[in-house]
Amino acid sequence: MKEFFYRPENAWVGDVIPYYEDQEFKLFYLHGWRENYREGLDNGWHLITTNDFCNYREYGAINVLGGTGHVIKVGLIYHLFYCIFPEGKQLVCHAIGTDLMNWTPIPEDTFSADNEIYEMSDWRDPFVFWNEEDGQYWMLLAAMAKGPSNRKGCVALLTSPDLRKWSYREPLYAPNIHVGAHECPEMFRMGEWWYLVYSNYTDRFATFYRMSRSANGPWITPKFDTFDGRAYYAAKSASDGQKRYLFGWNPTKNDDLFGWNPPKYVGKDYDTWDWGGNLVVHEIIQRPDGTLAVKVPDSVNKAFAxxxxxxxxxxxxxxxxxxxxxxxxxxxxxxxxxxxxxxxxxxxxxxxxxxxxxxxxxxxxxxxxxxxxxxxxxxxxxxxxxxxxxxxxxxxxxxxxxxxxxxxxxxxxxxxxxxxxxxxxxxxxxxxxxxxxxxxxxxxxxxxxxxxxxxxxxxxxxxxxxxxxxxxxxx
Missing domain, CATH: 2.60.120.560 (Exo-inulinase; domain 1)
Structure with a gap:
């Protein structure tokens, strides 16, 4: 029986890159074959679409290989930002297209964390948006700020007038809390509040959010600062203009990807979590005080009747x-x-x-x-x-x-x-x-x-x- 919570056949859903257009969510995601991979299979980003989170149409792999990123449309042109990992390096790349399946990379736009602010070790998961208040494009990245301790995880900030030439800025958020980079960062505004969302796998393992009256911070940590628990990760959001939804993955325990399974345990319940799993969508709710909560999407709830x-x-x-x-x-x-x-x-x-x-x-x-x-x-x-x-x-x-x-x-x-x-x-x-x-x-x-x-x-x-x-x- 095909699973209700989406998973591609013989593979798993990794980080989701949501985009909304033409009354449906276009969901790019990292396609995780794991042990099912063999020569000739498409890797990297795949695309599915849905308007109810119950039924999905599969389009297969796009023609760009890379890690998590973001899609933005300017005029008639789509811009795709993503990361690659050649020889252990982490680089941000740029591609353009007139549709969502076919992309033309722009090699000269590729860049690294080669600057005085950030470490070279972590430089991935770009998120790009036009900041009306600042009058330029902002790019957020999962990064490590230079500093005296190992608690360097941060959300890096870069700015650009044209999506091609980027200037390095001081970190948007660098609280010295996490040893690991702040993965899959994103920002959005609801009413009078700005929200910064990121995921992290050190200290705590979850998708977090922070809130501020300004896009520049300071970033307040709410009393309950996560959307879900350990079994939900790398979540990013998108809005249909009325409601905002959070797209993450519920990890499996099938493959012992990290080698931490208890050796004498014969079941699966107490094995370690894998990378990737099934797509799970939460609806984001804003409380009167600005803090956020999540609920089941109405369409998912009504499907069980x-x-x-x-x-x-x-x-x-x-x-x-x-x-x-x-x-x-x-x-x-x-x-x-x-x-x-x-x-x-x-x-x-x-x-x-x-x-x-x-x-x-x-x-x-x-x-x-x-x-x-x-x-x-x-x-x-x-x-x-x-x-x-x-x-x-x-x-x-x-x-x-x-x-x-x-x-x-x-x-x-x-x-x-x-x-x-x-x-x-x-x-x-x-x-x-x-x-x-x-x-x-x-x-x-x-x-x-x-x-x-x-x-x-x-x-x-x-x-x-x-x-x-x-x-x-x-x-």
């Missing part, structure tokens, strides 16, 4: 129920219920959860067995203001002895008692996309358990579960 039978039975604790609503009071213990039916391989699970004060945890189990240990747990943890994802090894003695972390994945969210929290979980094979209250997203993978039931649980507290539904795609 065929309600499936659901009958829950009580496994532990005392439960009460009415139509689509379930409640449990268990202030001193763990209590759980399970569906009689197995979850479909592709589905949406949705509900609203309300918990009382002092509740330690509540949430759902995916693909659960009757023993309640062989399951994937998605938990709201009010005492720590977070939503977490735990797999089956965390419920076992082996996990307790060997797994070096408390949880696999977590996302911060303010959780208050006696309020409704809406959960939407989209399952597509091993892919799990979790949204809470239309503001928090958490991407995950589920490999080792392929079938099982839906469960509800409350740990040392009281909880109500309303409008509990399992839905599949029409047709």
């Amino acid at each position: 065929v309600e499936q039978p659901l009958h829950l039975e009580w496994i532990t604790g005392t439960w009460t129920s009415s139509s689509l609503e379930y409640a449990c009071e268990s202030p001193y213990a763990f209590a759980a219920s399970l569906s009689q039916e197995d979850l479909p391989d592709r589905c949406k699970v949705s509900m609203e959860i309300r918990f009382s004060e002092h509740t330690q945890g509540t949430g759902i189990m995916l693909r659960a067995g009757r023993g309640l240990d062989f399951a994937y747990y998605i938990a709201l943890e009010p005492q720590r203001n977070r939503v977490t994802f735990r797999g089956p090894i965390m419920q076992s003695e082996d996990g307790g002895k060997t797994f070096p972390y408390e949880v696999e994945l977590e996302r911060p969210i303010e959780l208050l008692p006696d309020q409704d929290y809406k959960l939407q979980i989209f399952i597509d094979g091993s892919i799990c996309e979790i949204y809470v209250n239309g503001e928090v997203a958490m991407s995950a993978r589920m490999y080792d358990i392929e079938r099982g039931k839906l469960g509800l649980f409350v740990s040392q507290g009281n909880a109500q579960f309303k409008q509990v539904k399992v839905e599949t795609i029409r047709g």
